[in-house]
Amino acid sequence: MSHAVARQAARRIREHCQAHSRTEIAIVFHGGEPLLVGRSGLEMLTDVIREELINHDIKVSVGLQTNGVLFTPELGDVMLARDISLAVSLDGPPEVNDRYRVDKQGRPTSAILEEKLELLLSPQYSPLFRGFLCVIDLDSDPIAVLRYLSSYHHQVDFLFPHGNYERPPVGKEHDLSATPYADWLIPAFDYWFDEIRDGNIRLFASIISMLLGGQSQFEGLGLGSVDLVVVEANGEIEAVDTLKSTFPGAAHLGFDVFTDDFDTVAAHPAIRGRQVGSAGLCATCQACPIVRICGGGYLPHRYSHANQFMNPSVYCADLQALIAHIGTKVKREIFPPTLAVRNDAGRDRDVIILPG
Numbered sequence: 001m002s003h004a005v006a007r008q009a010a011r012r013i014r015e016h017c018q019a020h021s022r023t024e025i026a027i028v029f030h031g032g033e034p035l036l037v038g039r040s041g042l043e044m045l046t047d048v049i050r051e052e053l054i055n056h057d058i059k060v061s062v063g064l065q066t067n068g069v070l071f072t073p074e075l076g077d078v079m080l081a082r083d084i085s086l087a088v089s090l091d092g093p094p095e096v097n098d099r100y101r102v103d104k105q106g107r108p109t110s111a112i113l114e115e116k117l118e119l120l121l122s123p124q125y126s127p128l129f130r131g132f133l134c135v136i137d138l139d140s141d142p143i144a145v146l147r148y149l150s151s152y153h154h155q156v157d158f159l160f161p162h163g164n165y166e167r168p169p170v171g172k173e174h175d176l177s178a179t180p181y182a183d184w185l186i187p188a189f190d191y192w193f194d195e196i197r198d199g200n201i202r203l204f205a206s207i208i209s210m211l212l213g214g215q216s217q218f219e220g221l222g223l224g225s226v227d228l229v230v231v232e233a234n235g236e237i238e239a240v241d242t243l244k245s246t247f248p249g250a251a252h253l254g255f256d257v258f259t260d261d262f263d264t265v266a267a268h269p270a271i272r273g274r275q276v277g278s279a280g281l282c283a284t285c286q287a288c289p290i291v292r293i294c295g296g297g298y299l300p301h302r303y304s305h306a307n308q309f310m311n312p313s314v315y316c317a318d319l320q321a322l323i324a325h326i327g328t329k330v331k332r333e334i335f336p337p338t339l340a341v342r343n344d345a346g347r348d349r350d351v352i353i354l355p356g
């Protein structure tokens with residue numbers, strides 16, 4: 001991103017914040033690989049953010065999402081000095097991560113990443129670190145993955161691989177009612193709930209929170225308003241970039257920071273549709289008893305040629321199974337067996353009092 005685009009984007013953000021009395025925002029440098037900008041790129045971007053936003057009384061949380069391989073003490077020092085946090089994409093222990101996360105020559109990256117993690121988690125740089133993004137790999141052992149990631153004692157986000165009705169996810173190619181992702185996540189949840197219960201696994205924590213009447217912390221769950229846009233390096237303003245997994249141009253809105261303000265962008269149906277709760281979902285999801293928790297799943301996962309995004313998530317069956325499992329487990333935790341009575345066979349059985 002050039003200096004001119006960065007400055008214009010920051011001015012648009014300031015204009016929007018001032019128009020709506022917003023005093024706090026978050027900016028995430030997303031990839032590709034943001035650390036490719038190097039020290040001078042990070043300094044340029046954060047100089048612009050300070051001059052155009054922070055100096056105008058707008059509090060900005062700046063983060064970046066990286067594969068971690070390019071992290072160095074030099075970049076770490078810049079990030080510490082400029083208060084930039086960092087999350088790392090990591091799919092599990094080395095043997096899992098190396099299946100897909102390879103360098104340009106196809107060589108595994110885990111060995112170097114583990115070195116970088118050691119540096120990143122050293123007392124000097126650990127204040128930068130926010131946690132992991134982990135894409136679920138059905139061939140991996142969920143408990144081994146959870147145990148490995150949670151050993152770093154930071155936030156973990158489990159993500160469903162991108163799939164839709166035209167390109168079903170691995171494991172659901174022949175049967176969308178199959179639940180291989182719930183079958184992977186449920187043992188991971190049970191292990192976390194029973195054995196660890198530490199750290200923040202946001203997918204699980206968000207489901208529990210919503211079951212208890214709270215909010216989701218996760219873009220792909222719940223009916224909360226999604227208020228993010230993407231500014232591309234050339235200044236174009238787009239919808240969430242993961243839409244690119246559906247069809248070419250899916251994220252394209254036709255706006256850019258030089259000609260359009262964010263109010264104009266916010267009025268676009270693709271953005272408005274994510275801020276109207278269940279009204280933005282298909283009829284099946286609107287009638288679903290767990291729509292408040294599921295929210296129809298993540299937007300790109302609802303896509304089909306025929307109905308565009310007006311479908312349940314391609315992971316609907318997995319989401320139903322996972323949410324039902326967590327709901328049952330949490331209810332048992334809150335309302336444990338309270339009374340033991342004799343059943344007809346003369347054995348003790350538990351009476352469980354459930355809410356509602």
Ligand code: SF4
Pocket residue numbers: 284285286288289290291294295296297312313315316317319320
């Ligand atoms: S995706 Fe499935 S589980 Fe989720 S709200 Fe829609 S119908 Fe319900």
